[in-house]
Amino acid sequence: MSITPFQALACPLDGDPLQFDGGGWRCAAGHAFDIAKQGYVNLLPVQQKRSGDPGDSKVMVAARQRFLDAGHYQPVADAVSETVLSGSSSRAPLSCLDAGCGEGYYLRRLAAAAPATRPLSLIGLDISKWAVLAAAKQDARRTPQARWVVGGNASLPVQSGTLDRLMCLFGFPVHGEFARVLKPGGKLLQVEAGPGHLRELREIIYPVLKPERASHVDKLEGFVHQDTQDIRYSLELDGAETIADLLAMTPHFYRASPEGRERAAALEALKVTVDVRITTWMRD
Template sequence: MAIRPFKELACPLDGEPLVQEANTWRCTQGHSFDIARQGYVNLLPVQNKRSRDPGDSKTMIVARQEFLVAGFYQPIADAVAGVVLSGADPSAELSCLDAGCGEGYYLRQLVAHSGSAYSGASHSGASHSGAGQALNLMGLDISKWAVQAAARQDKQVTWAVGNNANLPVLSATLDYVLCMFGFPVYGEFLRVLKPGGKLLMVDAGADHLRELREIIYPTLKAARPPQTQPPAGFTQGETQQLRFTVHLPDAQQISNLLIMTPHLYRASAEGRAKAEQLTELTVTVDVRLSKLVKAQHAADPNQQ
């Protein structure tokens, strides 16, 4: 399946379409955004930044990248790619935004799966090939470190620094939004999706990383129950629970897992010290994939 340039970028200052001229994206009002050396564009205006260096730190990004490329979450990537590609129309382009993409692992995996799908040897067993079928992919994160790392590793996806609360994307243009272990802003996701477009949420389940949490916390908090009502403008699609165990063979990968999650900051000094003693660990991965579908006649959230 071909990967084509993402065409739905909008100016973060006025929402006008952005057009690429050489190494710059420009809107009709004269705003321009240069493409950085690493191949990403910064669409987070300084006035919209709440802090000087928002989002995940460089240390968190490095840890997450080292953990993810080792393949520990491969079944999650396979499941996400399976869901997105199985919804692809064989004769059309599918545009997909990963909102809070981190260092881009899941979009790289989606590209890899779409390639194998084209050759007819799809991982999920389904056939996704077809004339005219293509993916337009965009990864966005508020962390400059995340987007830099993503852009270094892939040149086919459009990578941008930006905010889920003010997506630099034209209204009603996307088939899919992914929000994985992220910070959903449902009104914005609704705005950028086409009617019938889908939001795929991936969130931690009750047993996610239980063995690690049992070590670093004195008692485990009860899990937050999944939302029973879909957010305004969406209907609930299929949900899928994914559960497997991973064996972390050394202290480095245990440390990476701690650093890439909020647990490092929430754990007590005592809990962190216990984790530092570990030389291997088997943990349960328990995540929920939940598809939300934009209603055909959802009201424009900006007109309410």
């Protein structure tokens, strides 16, 4: 297996290519971005922030890390990895960005799934510094496998036309930016919650469930639809801590009323449905 950090970063202030200078990254205009001691780089300028601490909180990141590391979403990760690696038989490095990478679970699963003859060039990006910090810390325990970047999907700090694959899992897609950074023929993998996703938990924390919005898209500017795959299975969750982690890692924790969160906190076991849709688009 040959996994290397992605190199084609762009300055978030002027879009020029960034060059690595040993301790950080610098563009021709002199804008400099240091690498933190944990191994990540912050490419999210203050003017691109909507709050002082955007993205998932430290608590949400820790909860998701525990839940995912327990393997509850491994079928989803396996399907994503298989789709990313499909159709890439050459020995040239396959570059892949996880836009909204969280604590890096899906990139780590991708690296583990890649055959020895398939070199990868990986970058994980998230607007939450807590998520990127967690990802970089885990990566540092082994030979570094990915470039970890604090940044936003609305203005990706990536040079145009440099990516073979782009993953956006349960995140906030910005398709214009995704089209810009992908090579022609590159693939976008978008993972979204299906209508039955975590329904049993939602029925507990909400008095009434809202009607599901249609999520199927036939056309996407700059892309050609390639495939849609539905992943659906049941999870048997034991223990209040595991159920609390599932709730805390989702937006439902903040949307639910205090009464709804109390009902969830009283659970010792829960059978819940995982229902996700993986849609693959090709950059035209």
